[in-house]
Amino acid sequence: MVNLDKKTHVGVVGAGTMGSGIAHVAAAYGHAVSVFDTDAGARKRAGNVLEKVLDRLVSKGRIDAAAAGAIKERVVFVDKLDALAPCGLVIEAIIEDLAAKNDLFTKLESTVDEPSVLATNTSSLSIASIASACKHPERVLGIHFFNPAPLMPLVEIIPGIDTSEKISGSTRSLIDAWGKTTVVAKDTPGFIVNRVARPFYGESLRILEEGIADVVTIDWAMKQFGGFRMGPFELMDFIGNDVNYTVTESVFNSFFHDPRYKPSFTQKRLVEAGRLGRKTERGFYDYAAGTPAPKADEDEARGREIFMRVLVMLINEAADALFWQVATREDIDLAMTKGVNYPKGLLAWADEIGLDEVLRRMESLQHEYGEDRYRPSPLLRRLSGAGETFHT
Numbered sequence: 001m002v003n004l005d006k007k008t009h010v011g012v013v014g015a016g017t018m019g020s021g022i023a024h025v026a027a028a029y030g031h032a033v034s035v036f037d038t039d040a041g042a043r044k045r046a047g048n049v050l051e052k053v054l055d056r057l058v059s060k061g062r063i064d065a066a067a068a069g070a071i072k073e074r075v076v077f078v079d080k081l082d083a084l085a086p087c088g089l090v091i092e093a094i095i096e097d098l099a100a101k102n103d104l105f106t107k108l109e110s111t112v113d114e115p116s117v118l119a120t121n122t123s124s125l126s127i128a129s130i131a132s133a134c135k136h137p138e139r140v141l142g143i144h145f146f147n148p149a150p151l152m153p154l155v156e157i158i159p160g161i162d163t164s165e166k167i168s169g170s171t172r173s174l175i176d177a178w179g180k181t182t183v184v185a186k187d188t189p190g191f192i193v194n195r196v197a198r199p200f201y202g203e204s205l206r207i208l209e210e211g212i213a214d215v216v217t218i219d220w221a222m223k224q225f226g227g228f229r230m231g232p233f234e235l236m237d238f239i240g241n242d243v244n245y246t247v248t249e250s251v252f253n254s255f256f257h258d259p260r261y262k263p264s265f266t267q268k269r270l271v272e273a274g275r276l277g278r279k280t281e282r283g284f285y286d287y288a289a290g291t292p293a294p295k296a297d298e299d300e301a302r303g304r305e306i307f308m309r310v311l312v313m314l315i316n317e318a319a320d321a322l323f324w325q326v327a328t329r330e331d332i333d334l335a336m337t338k339g340v341n342y343p344k345g346l347l348a349w350a351d352e353i354g355l356d357e358v359l360r361r362m363e364s365l366q367h368e369y370g371e372d373r374y375r376p377s378p379l380l381r382r383l384s385g386a387g388e389t390f391h392t
Helices: 017-027 040-059 065-074 098-111 127-132 165-177 200-211 213-225 231-238 240-254 265-272 300-322 329-339 346-353 354-369 378-386
Strands: 010-013 033-036 073-079 089-092 117-120 140-145 153-160 181-184
Touching: 010 017, 010 165, 017 033, 017 040, 017 065, 017 073, 017 140, 033 040, 033 153, 040 065, 040 073, 065 073, 089 098, 098 117, 098 127, 117 165, 127 140, 140 165, 165 181, 181 329, 200 213, 200 231, 200 240, 200 265, 200 300, 213 231, 231 240, 240 265, 300 329, 300 346, 300 354, 300 378, 329 346, 346 354, 354 378
Parallel strands: 010 033, 010 089, 033 073, 089 117, 117 140, 153 181
Antiparallel strands: 140 153
């Protein structure tokens, strides 16, 4: 059994934004890190980005020059998979494609010594499906970082159906030692964050498509009355509509087309038109220089209704995640505050509002639309009927 500690040589596959960010985190905590990518240009870009990030940290006084130099020396970019052979932990951060990941894990298993841990940074694919490519699936698990990895505190630890408990525990302890906040999630579509957060986007898109309010007004309502740092459309543009849509579609398909996760035609058409958000200068908003900022219709009553409709859908999703034992109530609330910067944990927020009020609003939506999309979680019904809360 491999002992994961500060002496563990860490391997990263993929020199993109996420892979290089994970390498930075591991090297900052003293690990020797080897980053493999077949693309020489990607390796060079990742090295340049790491150097710029470290220089910026030095200029801001967050680390000294000696520490920055040590981190740079610990990270080595390699062009052969065999260079990862000495690694005790390898984290894959390539494209979200199951066939590509299966092929990689088959090669990794024959390259890296058997006691070593093989991890995937997938945000939505099944850990069991990825591990199925290996003869020893017990050494495979999910370690899901959030972008940018050096800054975002949350990491989801996702054991597969065959993952060894010792490997899960040892891996979580290691990531904790890297200064991250870890939560454990069941291997279900979207894990915690990408499952529970779907209504933030999906219900906001539904409100837009119904003509209840425009993009800027919905964003204003969520920030003004909910205290969210970014509105849903601002956030989709920031993430990239292609990325956000792909995750939504993956979760929808993985849940056997449950209408609660149904993708939006509006977002699909933006993706098809190449309006991906900030990276293309057009998405839900126009980011071209000189474009005037649109103004929200700041009607308080309507704004509060928009906010509450999205919020109760989020709470209902969190309640269902708890009902199906995806994670503990503490980890669900922690994941949403640390992973996507929600102002409050959703289950704690529900307790504050009152479960009767959340249930009333969900039942009203279900009655109005007659859609299974708005079915209240059985746990929400159960606790409300018993006069209990999520945190009692």
